[in-house]
Amino acid sequence: MTILEQVARLTITFSVLGAALRIPRTYFSDQIKAMGTLLGPGQVIMASVSGLLACFLLGVPFWVAMLVGAILTPTDPVLASTIVTGERAKDNIPGRIRHMLSAESGANDGGAYPLVFLSIFMIE
Numbered sequence: 001m002t003i004l005e006q007v008a009r010l011t012i013t014f015s016v017l018g019a020a021l022r023i024p025r026t027y028f029s030d031q032i033k034a035m036g037t038l039l040g041p042g043q044v045i046m047a048s049v050s051g052l053l054a055c056f057l058l059g060v061p062f063w064v065a066m067l068v069g070a071i072l073t074p075t076d077p078v079l080a081s082t083i084v085t086g087e088r089a090k091d092n093i094p095g096r097i098r099h100m101l102s103a104e105s106g107a108n109d110g111g112a113y114p115l116v117f118l119s120i121f122m123i124e
Contacts, residue, residue: 015077019106022084023099028107031100038104039111047073047115063122070115073108080105 028035051069055062083089084098 012077015081016106016109018081019077019102022081022102023106027099027103031103034100035103035107038100039108043073043108043111044115047112061123063119067116067119067123070112070119073115074112075101075105075108077102077105 024030047066047069049069050072051062051066054060054068055065058065058068060068080101084093084101089098
């Protein structure tokens with residue numbers, strides 16, 4: 001189990017690193033308003049909507065549903081990279097959208113921690 005855990009950590013590390021290398025160096029400082037909106041209120045709203053859907057559709061307790069929402073909300077950098085890389089993406093998706101998706105997918109995991117820990121705290 002320890003080997004699998006370390007391989008998973010290494011995989012996530014390279015995925016986030018790949019997302020970081022795809023965006024321009026000054027992207028976060030140039031797009032602070034857009035990234036702040038996505039990583040702040042946007043992530044909280046998405047987690048809340050996902051949690052409420054889990055609560056009403058699955059019938060799980062409220063804080064368990066909020067935990068599910070917090071876990072499901074962050075965009076996976078591996079999935080995002082399949083969307084924003086390649087010739088088809090360059091031809092059909094504007095560069096600013098590709099950069100925004102890469103930046104958000106690499107940065108949003110840290111923003112999910114407070115939501116996850118709040119839900120766990122409330123459950124316990």
